[in-house]
Amino acid sequence: MKYLITSLALVAVTPALADPVTVQSCDREVTFDAPPQAAVSNDINLTEMMLALELTDHMVGFTGINGWNKIDEEMRAGIGALPELAEKYPSKEVLLGAGADFYFAGWNYGMRVGGEVTPETLKPFGIQVYELTESCIHIMDKPEASMDDMYNDLLNLGAIFGVPDRAQALVDGYRADLDAVLADLPPLDRAPRVFVYDSGEDTPFTAGRYAMPNALIEAAGGTNIMKDFEKSWGTVNWEPVIERNPEVIVIVDYGEVTAEQKRAFMMGTPAFADLDAVKNDRFVVLDYVEATPGPRNIRAVRKLAEGFRAE
Incomplete structure (x- = not known):
């Protein structure tokens, strides 16, 4: 980053990217001539991706955390x-009021299909959108969730914000950490049967094959009993x-x-x-x-792997 000294202040000048960067965002290609300078992220896990990449100086705020989490x-x-x-999903007016030029969100992570805030509704206002890879199943076909979904988002964000080496180093570190988790633990005789209980008593809300827990469970050596549930998150009987x-x-x-x-329920x-x-x-x-997809997924795999091996 270059700086210009003026009579009034020290002004940061962010250069354009050496060449325009194009990334795949769900079923769209999005091109950036320069790193966004007024980014907004939605949800706690997406915001942590931005923090892991040290991008707070490119952000004007975040949304969608305290309405559900702490x-x-x-x-x-x-x-x-x-x-x-x-505190929950932002309106278009909230993003415009913040002067946002970039929105990092996902389908059911800050955007709803046919809703007020989508890539199409924000484009006329100069706000570019990058969509969380795991969430793309809501608008297109994609393979089941994998750790690569999270890695892909970090690498794409690194390209968008002009820090590809930082993103690559982060992903390489996560891959090494994941390998170390499994190397430190004894092998399993077989994959344990695992159910993800998110919420609900009359009917449970759970993770299907396209949700991140499916990938976390498999990485830890287990099998999601709802892997044949052709959704990301949803209600079953x-x-x-x-x-x-x-x-x-x-x-x-x-x-x-x-x-x-x-647990008590x-x-x-x-x-x-009679459940085992x-x-x-x-x-x-x-x-x-x-x-959910983000930097703490490696920690989650460790918790699961240790839990699968506990007596």
Whole structure:
């Protein structure tokens, strides 16, 4: 970054990218002539990607965290003085009012299909959008979720903001960390059957083949019993959960119902008494920010891998 000394202030001048950068964002190609200077990220996991890449000086704020989650001390230190512009999904007016030139969001991570805020509705106002890879299933066909979804987003953000080497080093480090997690643990005799319990008592909200927990479970050596559920996140009936008899239950911890309350519901419901996971009290708790695509996915795999191997 170059600086110009003026009689009034020290002014930062960000050069254009050496060449225009084009990245794939779901079913669109998006071209950037220069790094965005007024970016907004939505949701806690997407914001952590921006923080991991040290991009706060390119941001004017974030959205969609405190309406569902709480910012922990680890994240608060990285956010610094950045404001939360909306506690839940931002309106178009919120983004325009912040002077945003870039919005990092996803489908059901700050945007809804046919909603007010989409790449198409923001384009006339000069706001470019990059979409979270995992979320692309809501508008196009894609393979099941994998760790590469998260790596892809970091590499694309690195290209967009002119820090490709920083992004590559981060991804290489995550890959090495993931290899180390599995190398440090004994091999499994077989893949344990795993159910992801997000929320809901009458019917459970869970992770299908296109949601990040499916990738985390497989990376840790398990099998998601709802892998044939052709969605990312969605509601199923309890009957197939009982029939498939999970050996481990992964609880996603966020919102007003605590992880302990979710565990107590599973443990105390007679219909679940014969589930192996309930009989053996085998639960693994993942924070929302660990269960959704982002830098804490490696930590999540370690938790799962250790939980799968626990007696």
